[in-house]
Amino acid sequence: xxxxxxxxxxxxxxxxxxxxxxxxxxxxxxxxxxxxxxVFSNEGMKPSRTxxxxxxxxxxxKDKDLKYFQTLIRxxxxxxxxxxxxxxxxxxxxxxxxxxxxxxLLIAKCGKPHTIGEKFILPAIxxxxxxxxxxxxxxxxxxxxxxxxxxxxxxxxxxIDVEQRLCKVYKQRNSLCSLTSQPYVxxxxxxxxxxxxxxxxxxxxxxxxxxx
Numbered sequence: 001x002x003x004x005x006x007x008x009x010x011x012x013x014x015x016x017x018x019x020x021x022x023x024x025x026x027x028x029x030x031x032x033x034x035x036x037x038x039v040f041s042n043e044g045m046k047p048s049r050t051x052x053x054x055x056x057x058x059x060x061x062k063d064k065d066l067k068y069f070q071t072l073i074r075x076x077x078x079x080x081x082x083x084x085x086x087x088x089x090x091x092x093x094x095x096x097x098x099x100x101x102x103x104x105l106l107i108a109k110c111g112k113p114h115t116i117g118e119k120f121i122l123p124a125i126x127x128x129x130x131x132x133x134x135x136x137x138x139x140x141x142x143x144x145x146x147x148x149x150x151x152x153x154x155x156x157x158x159x160i161d162v163e164q165r166l167c168k169v170y171k172q173r174n175s176l177c178s179l180t181s182q183p184y185v186x187x188x189x190x191x192x193x194x195x196x197x198x199x200x201x202x203x204x205x206x207x208x209x210x211x212x
Contacts, residue, residue, distance in 0.1 A: 010045035017069050019050040034072040035061060096143025104154035117146030
């Protein structure tokens with residue numbers, strides 16, 4: 001049986017810009033319409049296809065000159081830069097939130113007042129980042145919420161999470177014991193470890209709560 005001939009892969013041409021098409025930012029072999037932000041298959045990399053799409057889907061733009069589409073390219077590039085900046089900021093904020101939970105757990109373990117996050121830990125972070133890493137501290141500090149209310153809320157959420165995990169393991173242990181007559185020796189250390197964590201966090205939270 002004769003093998004099928006290899007399919008020809010069409011390349012982008014700058015001439016397609018007059019129809020509102022550029023090469024896709026994620027795949028240079030696929031056409032991307034600047035007007036509707038759609039990516040098409042490589043088969044669409046033909047003058048007849050790009051022109052047909054412009055005429056059929058964007059008839060109000062078919063008489064636009066090349067400068068119009070060059071302006072669209074600049075706008076698209078600027079928007080992509082803004083989207084990337086927003087994604088970067090979101091990632092930094094997520095990292096700061098993770099740090100906030102980790103530090104709140106440390107505060108609970110040490111039994112320190114919840115105000116220590118804002119009064120001592122954040123200033124300490126500033127003193128480390130500025131002289132050692134030579135970076136601006138303001139954006140980093142702003143991304144780590146460690147106010148008294150934030151730390152209290154984090155510890156409460158962590159306590160609930162540990163409690164739910166402990167209850168889940170306890171239910172699994174009961175189910176295991178009902179299915180087998182063998183003792184649950186292998187699970188006892190884990191159960192006691194989870195119980196110790198829950199007791200520790202609960203007691204620290206209780207001690208740090210204001211007395212009524």
